[in-house]
Amino acid sequence: MRVGIFGGTFDPIHLGHLILAEQAREVAALDQVWFIPAAEPPHKLDKRISASNHRVNMVRLAIQHHPCFQLSTMELEREGPSYTHDTVRMLSEAHPDAQFYLLVGADMVKDLPNWYKIKEILQSVQVIGLGRPGVEVESLPVYVKNRLHWIPDPTLTNISSTMIRQRLSQGKSARYLVPDAVYQYMKEHGLYGS
């Protein structure tokens, strides 16, 4: 089985995430994509992020109709920073026959050399990197390049969670930037000042 691991803060999940996952699934012939919300994203430890129950509920609503997309809450069950190394190790042990691919947007591809134990991560998984509007990926170390399948020109959008949080806090609409069910959820729970 070929499985995409899609980790993210998902604060909130948006159409950019879903398009990225679908394009990666198609190009890499993935059987499943597992969405894994981070409890404490290691590079955002000093930032305020929304409660994990809201982020998880929104992911669940966003992917509910896709037969190949699944939610994993495994990172929420661990204490401390949500290192991808720990997630990959646990998944590889639990599913020895699966081939895992990390799905990573261009901004995070650039950041890969800074990740905790990245060389070990890349021994067990390959990376599917997807271009992101406005992000140039220039030089990468050879050990990353060797494990990277770059999709340079996917059909993507420049939607970001930051853009959605900002729009809502300014009283603007975020309708159609997220699935309708997620939009309703944000409104019902007054998230991001909506």
Ligand SMILES: Nc1ncnc2c1ncn2[C@@H]1O[C@H](COP(=O)(O)OP(=O)(O)OP(=O)(O)O)[C@@H](O)[C@H]1O
């Ligand atoms: N529009 C997009 N196009 C391509 N990749 C994206 C897009 N939005 C998010 N990603 C990727 O999805 C993953 C999870 O991203 P994250 O949940 O932090 O969303 P974000 O929109 O980047 O959030 P924020 O604006 O809060 O930083 C990362 O690998 C990121 O690069």
Ligand SMILES: O=C(O)c1ccc[n+]([C@@H]2O[C@H](COP(=O)([O-])O)[C@@H](O)[C@H]2O)c1
């Ligand atoms: O393990 C690390 O060192 C590491 C450093 C930065 C980011 N990550 C993971 O990369 C994923 C995308 O992060 P983000 O902040 O763009 O949502 C998410 O699953 C993070 O936990 C992981």
